[in-house]
Amino acid sequence: MIEMHDVWKTYPNGAVALQGVSIRIDKGEFVYVVGPSGAGKSTFIKLMYREERPSKGSIFVNGFNIERLKERKIPLLRRQIGVVFQDFKLLPNKTVKENVAFALEVIEASPKKIKSRVAEVLELVGLGDKANALPNELSGGQQQRVSIARALINNPSVIIADEPTGNLDPDTSWDIMRLFEEINNRGTTIVMATHNKEIVNTLKKRVLAVEGGQIVRDQKRGVYGYEN
């Protein structure tokens, strides 16, 4: 599903973000990516949906060869991957419904399909009654649910989340984690970068620890392993 072989990433300014990373993530796995800030977590994640290109090495995601992927084929890759961010990335002047529908509009789905699919995913994330609200009328947790609904709408086989609970209080974080777990139970692969020690140590999953641009630890049902 996701495979990296000896992946290196050097930014144009000379900063070395990854040094020879090789991993394999299978379909249906739930993986935490942990490590200190600036260790290369973000780069590692951005490579998966081709926001960044590897400098060396090969990456396969859902059968797409990332380093050979042509610029105009990137959208095809991204339609198979849902991405969730710490800051939600919602459009403030669009309603919840419109924000979620946006991801289907850009792939030219029919209005009928958009309508039924939007209702379906909003129900799934527990926001069926907030469809017409604007993002700033919602709590942080609810906004993150909207962005998860948007990530889910294309029925992606992988969800990539970059610190999805980073801006949320502990209770809300747990609600969001339960949602991710439910999504994972339906068979969707989840790769999540996180700094949340409590969550990683309680909701035990595979843990990849990134330090100095290398994978220093790969544990099944692992622990966070850092002091916050």
Place this chain on the structure above:
Amino acid sequence: MKIRTIGRHGREGLRNLNRNGWMTFASVSAVTVTLLLLGVFLILAYNVQLFSQQLESQVEMNVYVKESATRADVLELERQLKSLPELASVTYVSKETGLDQLRDKLAENANLLEGLDQENPLPDKFILKAKDPQTIAAVAQKVQTLPLVDKVNYGKETVEKMFKGINIVRNAGGVFVVGLCFTALFLISNTIKVTIFARRREIEIMKLVGATNWFIRWPFLIEGLLIGVFGALVPTALISFGYQYVLSNYPGFMYFTFAPASLVYSVAAILVSIGALIGMIGSVMSISRFLRI
């Protein structure tokens, strides 16, 4: 692209124009000023071109035939001249006609020519016009080499000076038109860049959920196109009425008549096309940076 999507792009483009009201107004005004200048200049340039063509078309060369030539020789020379592809017209003027013409020119002083009928000193000549007047020097050289040609005369100095002047005016005009187009392009792309900057988050999200670059570009392209076309409306109207007004008051000067009023249709078409084209190019140029995600 599906029909539904075309509709969506059109709506988005219009909504963007509306949402960025002041920026839209600023870009439309910028285009208006530039295209107005361009339009006035095009009218001027076209008339200058027409004027210089008229000047050029008066450039002709006199080819004098050697005195020893017989009637048959002259006919042969005429045949040779007419076979030259560079020439637009060949007119034969016999020495008798030449004398008559000279008499007409001298008018009351024609008595100076009395008695010359028996001993006409004028040679037979041909008057030639080149298809492209600017090549006259080369044609003259060629004609000079023909047998029985005595002398070729085309007012070398004057004609060369005139061509030089005409060419300078033409080239300067071309540079000016290109310069104005670039100014308009810069103004439009800069304004759209500001409006895009406010929407870069939207573009980023579109990219992340798998929109193609063209899907993102279209609304901006339509927005640019509309800015360009709206910007062309006022200059088109002003120039149409203005030129017609000028024509009805000053139809021309000396023997030169200004280009007919129908010229404004061409200028209007050019202005609208340039406005539309520049608007689209400007918007595509300014969005490219934001698509690199």
